[in-house]
Amino acid sequence: MNGAQTKTEIIMAYGHELIQATHETTFEITKEKILTPRGDCIIAVRADKSVADLSREFKELAKKRGAEITIIIESDGEKETIRAYGDPRLTLTHPEDIVIRKSTFVCSRTLAVKADKAAKDLSRKLIEKLRNPNGKVKITLTVKS
DSSP: OTTOOEEEEEEEEEOOTTOOOOOSSEEEEESOSOOOTTOTTEEEBSOSOOGGGSOHHHHHHHTSTTOEEEEEEEETTEEEEEEEEOOTTOOOOOSSEEEEESSOOOOTTEEEBSOSOOGGGSOHHHHHHHTOTTOEEEEEEEEEO
16 A cells, blocks of 8 residues: 555553453444443443544544554453454544444444454453453554555
8 A cells, every 4th residue: 555544542441240242243342331231242341532532633544445444452461453444434423432343334433344353253361351340451443544
């Protein structure tokens, strides 16, 4: 890619004892503090950013056709990398959540589409770490366009 631009954002969040990570098509990071058993796509809570909080530069790159987005999730020595894509339809306006999807569905919470992993595909060793409510979770988002 000639003149490819890259922008990285770091999000800090926490685990939660009710994290299941069994959803087949998405995973979510939220600023919410409470998690119910219905939230089977949520992998981290108490995040310090939602899609609305990402930098203008990051959002602009993510909205370019063919933008590649890499998501790295790290907690207590476990690490997972997910590859996904941006989309010109992204609004990136939701004040609480960040959702990564295997599908091409887009709403205000969507950060990336056509992901190669959903919650159920994440390493169970990582999910065990994410069940620790005191465990810090570092999420590194990198967009390349």
